[in-house]
Amino acid sequence: MFSKIKKFFCSLFRKNKKDISLNNYIKGLEEKLINNNLSFSIVDNLMKKIKSQNNYKDIEITLKEEILKILRKDRVNNWDNFINSLDNNTTKVIILIGNNGVGKTSLIGKIINRLKQQNNDLKIATSSLDFFRSGAIDQLQKIANKYNVEYISSIHKKSNAHTFYLCENILKEKNYDYLLLDMAGRIHTNNNLLEEIIHINKTFEKFNINKEILLVVDGNFGNSVFTSLEYFSNGIDIKNIIITKTDTNPLMGWIIRLLEENKNINILGEVSGENKDAFIDFNIEKYLLNFLDEICKY
Ligand SMILES: Nc1nc2c(ncn2[C@@H]2O[C@H](COP(=O)(O)OP(=O)(O)O)[C@@H](O)[C@H]2O)c(=O)[nH]1
Ligand SMILES: [Mg+2]
Known part of the structure; x- marks a missing residue:
């Protein structure tokens, strides 16, 4: 019983992608990329590409595509x-x-x-x-x-x-x-x-x-x-x-x-x-x- 109540309250407060505006999400991404040792210029370029995207899935796909261009298989x-x-x-x-x-x-x-x-x-x-x-x-x-x-x-x-x-x-x-x-x-x-x-x-x-x-x-x-x-x-x-x-x-x-x-x-x-x-x-x-x-x- 107690765990059901706990689950209910957790689901109320759990952050959901839909709760966060896309702009805030992108800002957060920018910060995380910098914190994870990418240079400002790489992050700038990635940001330019994802800013035009208008949903979370496309942002993820674009990031993946752009990073893959850097991590070329022949290198x-x-x-x-x-x-x-x-x-x-x-x-x-x-x-x-x-x-x-x-x-x-x-x-x-x-x-x-x-x-x-x-x-x-x-x-x-x-x-x-x-x-x-x-x-x-x-x-x-x-x-x-x-x-x-x-x-x-x-x-x-x-x-x-x-x-x-x-x-x-x-x-x-x-x-x-x-x-x-x-x-x-x-x-x-x-x-x-x-x-x-x-x-x-x-x-x-x-x-x-x-x-x-x-x-x-x-x-x-x-x-x-x-x-x-x-x-x-x-x-x-x-x-x-x-x-x-x-x-x-x-x-x-x-x-x-x-x-x-x-x-x-x-x-x-x-x-x-x-x-x-x-x-x-x-x-x-x-x-x-x-x-x-x-x-x-x-
Ligand atoms: N977890 C983990 N430990 C590693 C790895 N490679 C080396 N180690 C450990 O890192 C320590 C230092 O390794 P060593 O070959 O003596 O480093 P060296 O001073 O550069 O020669 C040793 O305890 C290794 O067993 C790895 O890929 N993963
Ligand atoms: Mg050694």
């Missing part, structure tokens, strides 16, 4: 294209960079798993250039053991000397398909990191070794992703990123801003959890559905 889910674009005749060196704790080291295991799922005969090796954090090498060695790939260690305890070692002694003698390299990520405590990455980059170039640098970003970072991108872009050309921890944040409005403002950047995939199969294609539909669900809520 996301590029992992397979990326892998296919690498030169098959030499060792393909992939270096992961990004802030501490974003999930670089664990992503190496997930990348190995994904590569091996496509071709179990691939010869893959991994090595750490993170001599800053104690335990970093141990963590990667364990991953190498788990996936049964070679971990390349050296007597050198400086990243650039280790890079020389990798270039001279390993890449020339052994024919790996992939060498996955893990970097330190201490950008807030030590400004030398960027110099280190630039150095490593140059060393690979000196040895004429093909390498790709992937920026790993935490999906929860919001606008801090742009600080990270700006930091690393001061020394290297960032073309590809991987987004981690998408299992913990469904919104990530910053992705729309990232792709709108950086026309050369591709999203190679997302990491959605801690299990070995968690490195997957970025799911645009799921992403947009969650995003619009939250944004268009009233």
